[in-house]
Amino acid sequence: TILGAAKDYKRIGEGDTGPNTGGMGAVTPVSFYQGEFEKKIESQIIIPTIQGLQKENIPFQGFLFLGLIKVGNEPYLIEYNTRMGDPETQVIMPSLDCDLVELFQDCDNQSLDFTKVKNKNEKFVSIVIASQGYPSTFEKGKKVDLPPFLKHNELLFHSGTKLNEENEVCTDGGRVFSSTCSGENLETAIENSLSLAEKVKFDGKYYRKDIGQDLVKLIN
Numbered sequence: 001t002i003l004g005a006a007k008d009y010k011r012i013g014e015g016d017t018g019p020n021t022g023g024m025g026a027v028t029p030v031s032f033y034q035g036e037f038e039k040k041i042e043s044q045i046i047i048p049t050i051q052g053l054q055k056e057n058i059p060f061q062g063f064l065f066l067g068l069i070k071v072g073n074e075p076y077l078i079e080y081n082t083r084m085g086d087p088e089t090q091v092i093m094p095s096l097d098c099d100l101v102e103l104f105q106d107c108d109n110q111s112l113d114f115t116k117v118k119n120k121n122e123k124f125v126s127i128v129i130a131s132q133g134y135p136s137t138f139e140k141g142k143k144v145d146l147p148p149f150l151k152h153n154e155l156l157f158h159s160g161t162k163l164n165e166e167n168e169v170c171t172d173g174g175r176v177f178s179s180t181c182s183g184e185n186l187e188t189a190i191e192n193s194l195s196l197a198e199k200v201k202f203d204g205k206y207y208r209k210d211i212g213q214d215l216v217k218l219i220n
Contacts, residue, residue, distance in 0.1 A: 001103070001112045002046075004095055004119055005033040006088040007215065012135060014210040021135045022175060025127045025211035027186070028091040029119070031218050032070065041068065041075045049080075061107050090157050090178045091124040123189040125212050126180040127197050131160070132204030134174035142171040145201035154196050155180040171202055179207070186216055 006028040012018040033041075045066060053060055065081040065088075084092070093100070097118040106115045131138035146169060150156060157180060160173015179197040183189030190212045197207050 001115055001117055003117055004028050004092045005030050006085075006091050008085065008088055009208065009211055012130075012208075014208050019135050021128075021130075023085075023087045023128060024130070024208050025125070026087040026091045027126075027189075027212045027215055028088075028095050028124050031186075031215050037070070037073060037075065040073075045075060045077050061110070086159075087126045087128055087178050090126040090155070090180045094155060094180060094182065095119050095122070095124050120182070122182040122184060123186045124180065124182050125186070125189040125193040126157075126178045127193045127207050127211050128159075128175050129177040129179060129197050129200055129205055129207045130175050131171055131173070132206050134206070138174055139204065140170070140172050142202040142204060144169040144171060144176075147196070147199040150196075153182045153192060156196065156200070176202070176205075186212055186219065190216070 006026045007030045008023045008026040009016065010020045010023060012021050012024060045068070049064070049066070060082075062082060063084050065083060065085045066077060067079040067081065067085065068075050069078050070076075097120045098116075103112075103115060103117070106112050131140070131142070133139070141164070143164075144161065146156070155178075157178040158169075158176075159178060160171060160176045161169050162172040164170045177197075177200055179193050179200065181189055181192035181196055183192050193211070194209060
């Protein structure tokens with residue numbers, strides 16, 4: 001059962017420049033994950049992986065995250081993870097239009113063959129809001145001002161925060177928040193996510209403003 005596909009952005013700088021990070025943003029669905037390329041991923045990577053587990057008699061129940069890279073029109077496997085990826089999770093999970101608990105139950109009951117995963121007919125964009133200096137040295141303990149409310153299509157994931165002695169939200173990591181929003185098209189989802197990221201205030205806040213723009217160019 002495939003939950004979805006997302007593109008993440010690893011470099012700290014816009015235009016994919018600078019050092020690698022844990023991820024500065026993600027987009028789903030991915031426009032180039034379709035047709036021949038999608039079939040290549042299935043036939044060259046997904047099916048051989050499942051067959052390999054069966055051949056080695058390795059029982060597996062849970063998430064299997066495939067980290068891929070696209071070179072030309074060929075997919076290459078970079079890594080496996082037995083967990084969801086970050087920040088890919090922040091766009092994949094909100095995009096699901098089905099009951100996650102039922103998926104877990106079907107996984108536990110080994111009945112995923114009869115399970116259909118549904119995804120919402122929307123685009124999702126997540127933008128990581130980081131501390132100044134990340135992924136190198138950065139300061140912690142910066143007081144955060146959060147928006148008073150979130151709209152129905154807005155999600156703000158806490159990643160590197162804590163409460164101080166005054167019960168105020170403060171920064172406590174390199175990647176502090178993920179601003180995740182949906183939209184009827186990719187451009188709208190990007191605008192919404194950028195708008196939410198702008199509403200989060202703390203000293204030294206940094207985020208990339210070009211997440212998803214390369215995919216907009218592909219579409220247009």
